[in-house]
Amino acid sequence: MAQINPHINFNGNAEEAFTFYKSVFGGEFTEIIRFKDIASPEFPVSESEANKILNIALPIGNNVLLANDVPESMGRTNENENRSKISIRAESKEEADKLFNGLSAGGQIEMPIEDGPWGSYFGMFRDKYGIEWMVDFNPKK
Numbered sequence: 305m306a307q308i309n310p311h312i313n314f315n316g317n318a319e320e321a322f323t324f325y326k327s328v329f330g331g332e333f334t335e336i337i338r339f340k341d342i343a344s345p346e347f348p349v350s351e352s353e354a355n356k357i358l359n360i361a362l363p364i365g366n367n368v369l370l371a372n373d374v375p376e377s378m379g380r381t382n383e384n385e386n387r388s389k390i391s392i393r394a395e396s397k398e399e400a401d402k403l404f405n406g407l408s409a410g411g412q413i414e415m416p417i418e419d420g421p422w423g424s425y426f427g428m429f430r431d432k433y434g435i436e437w438m439v440d441f442n443p444k445k
Contacts, residue, residue, distance in 0.1 A: 328406035400441040
């Protein structure tokens with residue numbers, strides 16, 4: 305079965321954001337590659353970009369959340385655009401509350417987590433890094 309692993313672009317704060325995500329989800333990074341790790345005469349890396357993240361991976365359940373810092377030479381990522389939402393399907397109402405409250409801390413809640421008319425316990429927010437999330441618990445699934 306195919307697996308979907310969201311990948312997020314950041315403007316130099318991927319490591320900070322992923323340290324925050326790790327504090328909420330738990331687990332350990334399975335990969336952290338910095339631009340300096342791939343520097344060579346054929347691929348020079350400026351000192352200001354050296355410690356930025358080329359790739360970082362945080363397993364969450366059977367999936368992996370991935371990210372990188374966009375090099376300054378490629379321009380900035382528009383953090384206010386609708387970058388699509390990352391949807392989390394929780395296994396319990398308690399887990400949904402923990403994830404919603406943890407990830408939304410310092411962010412902007414778009415829809416408080418509550419019982420929805422369609423039978424799910426659901427909420428949406430933009431975290432303090434501008435990433436949009438949906439948290440859902442459906443007791444029928």
